[in-house]
Amino acid sequence: MIALLIRDLQLAFRAGGGFGLGLAFFLIVTVMVPFAVGPDAAGLAVIAPGVLWLGALLACLLSLDRLLSLDWEDGSLDLLATAPLPLEGVLSIKALAHWLTTGLPLVLAAPVLGVLLHLPAAGYIWIMVSLLIGTPALSVIGTFGAALTVGLKRGGLLLSLLVMPLYVPTLIFGAEAARRGALGLAGETPLLMLAGITLGTIALLPFASAAVLRVNLR
Amino acid sequence: MMPDLGKYGDTVLSAYGVSLLLLLVLLVLTLRRGAKVRAALRDVEHRVGRNG
Amino acid sequence: MIEVRDLGVSRGAVPVLRGVGFSVSAGEALILQGPNGSGKTTLLRTLAGLQPPLCGEIRGDPEDCAYAAHADGVKLTLTVAENLEFWARVFGVTGIARALTGFDLEALQDRVAGGLSAGQRRRLSLARLMVTGRRLWILDEPTVSLDAASVQLFASAVRAHLRGGGAAIMATHIDLGIEGRVLDLAPFKARLSQSDADDGGFL
Amino acid sequence: MSIWEYANPKKFLRSTERVLPPLWLGSAVLITGGLIWGFFFTPDDYRQGATVKIIYLHVPSALMAINAWFMMLVASLIWVIRRHHVSALAARAAAPVGLVMTLIALLTGAIWGQPMWGTWWAWDPRLTSFLVLFLFYLGYIALWQAIDDPDTAADLTSILCLVGSVFAVLSRYAVNFWNQGLHQGASLSLDKEENVADVFAYPLYVCMAGFILLFIVLVLYRTGTEIRARRMSALLARERMSE
Numbered sequence: 001m002i003a004l005l006i007r008d009l010q011l012a013f014r015a016g017g018g019f020g021l022g023l024a025f026f027l028i029v030t031v032m033v034p035f036a037v038g039p040d041a042a043g044l045a046v047i048a049p050g051v052l053w054l055g056a057l058l059a060c061l062l063s064l065d066r067l068l069s070l071d072w073e074d075g076s077l078d079l080l081a082t083a084p085l086p087l088e089g090v091l092s093i094k095a096l097a098h099w100l101t102t103g104l105p106l107v108l109a110a111p112v113l114g115v116l117l118h119l120p121a122a123g124y125i126w127i128m129v130s131l132l133i134g135t136p137a138l139s140v141i142g143t144f145g146a147a148l149t150v151g152l153k154r155g156g157l158l159l160s161l162l163v164m165p166l167y168v169p170t171l172i173f174g175a176e177a178a179r180r181g182a183l184g185l186a187g188e189t190p191l192l193m194l195a196g197i198t199l200g201t202i203a204l205l206p207f208a209s210a211a212v213l214r215v216n217l218r
Numbered sequence: 219m220m221p222d223l224g225k226y227g228d229t230v231l232s233a234y235g236v237s238l239l240l241l242l243v244l245l246v247l248t249l250r251r252g253a254k255v256r257a258a259l260r261d262v263e264h265r266v267g268r269n270g
Numbered sequence: 271m272i273e274v275r276d277l278g279v280s281r282g283a284v285p286v287l288r289g290v291g292f293s294v295s296a297g298e299a300l301i302l303q304g305p306n307g308s309g310k311t312t313l314l315r316t317l318a319g320l321q322p323p324l325c326g327e328i329r330g331d332p333e334d335c336a337y338a339a340h341a342d343g344v345k346l347t348l349t350v351a352e353n354l355e356f357w358a359r360v361f362g363v364t365g366i367a368r369a370l371t372g373f374d375l376e377a378l379q380d381r382v383a384g385g386l387s388a389g390q391r392r393r394l395s396l397a398r399l400m401v402t403g404r405r406l407w408i409l410d411e412p413t414v415s416l417d418a419a420s421v422q423l424f425a426s427a428v429r430a431h432l433r434g435g436g437a438a439i440m441a442t443h444i445d446l447g448i449e450g451r452v453l454d455l456a457p458f459k460a461r462l463s464q465s466d467a468d469d470g471g472f473l
Numbered sequence: 474m475s476i477w478e479y480a481n482p483k484k485f486l487r488s489t490e491r492v493l494p495p496l497w498l499g500s501a502v503l504i505t506g507g508l509i510w511g512f513f514f515t516p517d518d519y520r521q522g523a524t525v526k527i528i529y530l531h532v533p534s535a536l537m538a539i540n541a542w543f544m545m546l547v548a549s550l551i552w553v554i555r556r557h558h559v560s561a562l563a564a565r566a567a568a569p570v571g572l573v574m575t576l577i578a579l580l581t582g583a584i585w586g587q588p589m590w591g592t593w594w595a596w597d598p599r600l601t602s603f604l605v606l607f608l609f610y611l612g613y614i615a616l617w618q619a620i621d622d623p624d625t626a627a628d629l630t631s632i633l634c635l636v637g638s639v640f641a642v643l644s645r646y647a648v649n650f651w652n653q654g655l656h657q658g659a660s661l662s663l664d665k666e667e668n669v670a671d672v673f674a675y676p677l678y679v680c681m682a683g684f685i686l687l688f689i690v691l692v693l694y695r696t697g698t699e700i701r702a703r704r705m706s707a708l709l710a711r712e713r714m715s716e
Contacts, residue, residue, distance in 0.1 A: 002359075003356055003359035003360050004356075004360065006356075007345070007348070007352075007356045010347075010348060010352070011345060011347060011348070014347035014348070073341075074341055074342065074343055074344065074345070074346075075339050075340070075341025075342060075343040076343040076344075076345065078315075078320060078337065078339050078341070078343070079337065079338075079339070079343040079357075079398075080360075081320060082318050082319060082320065082332075082335065082336070082337045083357075083360045083361065084333060084360070084361060084362070085360060217320050217321070218320065218321040218322070
């Protein structure tokens with residue numbers, strides 16, 4: 001298991017591994033927003049938490065396609081499925097690797113981008129905490145989507161279509177916590193809900209992911 | 219015969235129009251595909267029946 | 271080591287083989303032959319536990335199989351040694367030296383796999399079998415893109431594996447010079463059945 | 474006589490062949506009757522004027538939009554547990570019907586909302602939930618379309634339906650929570666069912682019964698089509714094999 005995690009991280013950091021792509025995408029989306037909505041600082045401050053959350057979500061979504069399809073294409077996925085690792089575990093590790101290479105950098109980058117969007121001072125801690133709690137759920141749900149569409153021709157677009165509705169509750173609670181925090185209101189309730197979703201998905205969704213992956217490997 | 223819909227005539231009529239149109243489209247597509255598949259199956263059954 | 275009885279396998283929803291039966295014990299090799307599309311790959315995937323059989327039974331421990339597919343399963347951005355070490359750790363085996371010598375990969379061990387030729391990559395893929403510690407090798411066209419010398423290398427690796435109490439089931443077209451039974455799959459081609467069982471009653 | 478006998482495709486086709494004509498007739502009569510009753514023979518609401526007539530389309534379609542998903546969920550469970558092909562095909566057949574119902578509910582809601590709330594769209598919890606439901610239908614149908622092998626498609630869509638249902642419920646709560654956060658207590662939702670007067674209620678019941686019947690008819694008919702398509706590909710595969 002640890003070996004798999006190390007390998008996935010190695011692969012991500014090597015040339016062509018795609019590490020940083022998500023981060024760069026997050027950056028570019030966030031920078032494009034003021035161009036689209038205008039430079040008014042007060043207006044940007046209002047939408048900043050939501051924009052950061054949406055940017056993080058899209059950056060996550062963008063990198064999901066590679067999560068399993070690379071291993072599928074070169075045959076490693078078949079070999080992993082016949083290895084003495086439970087498939088649920090393999091997929092949990094894959095989600096963890098995805099989070100470490102995509103989700104975690106987003107959490108760290110969010111405050112920097114918050115400056116560009118005039119995020120109110122109270123909001124920094126909230127955006128970081130909510131992303132920290134929420135992005136693991138994005139990775140785990142995304143792994144389910146990737147397992148559903150692995151091996152499909154043109155699976156990428158379908159993957160987005162399937163995963164987006166599943167992201168709705170996470171996005172709502174995460175962005176709500178960040179927004180309330182930025183406005184100086186109490187954001188503990190949505191944060192708790194977010195944590196609940198994250199824990200629930202981490203505990204249960206790998207079983208569904210493994211089930212669909214087994215079907216896809218047949 | 220037509221009831222007086224007052225100032226909301228357009229609203230009500232467009233709601234009915236859109237809904238009935240959608241239902242009609244669904245119905246037509248369903249029936250057309252049904253008829254097509256039925257005919258194709260009859261062809262195949264006929265052919266298979268003759269050969270084997 | 272593995273015993274197969276009256277096995278039927280299907281590709282997609284279409285049955286391709288029926289009534290396959292054989293058994294392989296330690297030290298034996300079974301060579302599957304048959305034209306393209308005769309179901310060799312499907313049968314091997316079923317034996318490896320990747321897909322459920324249509325009918326019949328497979329007696330044997332799936333935890334004792336190592337499967338090598340058409341595709342190499344080699345990570346191109348990792349070095350040869352890193353690739354092997356990963357699989358060794360997954361299978362809980364220590365030491366990749368034997369696998370490296372067995373397939374003449376020592377000189378290449380620090381090269382990135384993406385820089386290898388197709389044949390070298392294939393050798394790396396086969397060397398993986400030696401770090402699995404599994405006794406039954408299930409091999410799907412193992413000699414694709416190997417040159418004559420490499421084929422010999424592979425054949426001697428298989429022989430050594432058989433001598434050590436292992437077994438192998440492989441699908442291959444060329445004669446490896448490995449003494450083993452040959453099983454022609456052509457007679458097991460799935461015929462039309464009158465039973466509705468595998469079509470869910472659609473016929 | 475067990476209900477599972479209908480899981481046999483041939484038995485299913487034979488039985489539906491018999492019951493479909495009266496059901497077609499019944500749903501047509503109920504829907505036409507209910508709509509005519511509602512449209513021509515009910516008074517205007519004192520507050521909402523003639524727009525209240527939209528209720529006869531809006532509420533039944535919303536009802537079926539949710540029930541269609543629920544039926545798909547049950548059918549998916551049956552497929553996962555008992556592996557009856559007809560069940561998987563019924564789920565597939567119901568999805569587009571549910572999609573259209575959701576679309577009708579959304580569109581009539583928007584058209585109704587325009588004069589009542591002064592806006593085509595409000596991020597009201599109910600509307601938003603239906604929008605999310607719409608997205609779920611789209612994804613579910615797209616997944617069916619994308620996979621060639623019917624059994625694989627049935628397996629994958631069933632699990633998507635199960636997982637999707639959980640997330641749909643979560644979304645419902647999330648959306649409720651979220652909108653209260655936006656405008657405190659200012660709800661635009663139309664809780665018509667509770668205070669609908671009898672004049673409006675009776676034709677509404679007729680329409681609801683009509684929509685339920687229409688859904689059943691459509692699903693039975695479409696399942697029959699799917700069964701025939703499946704039988705056709707099975708026959709063709711057999712023909713290829715005997716060559």
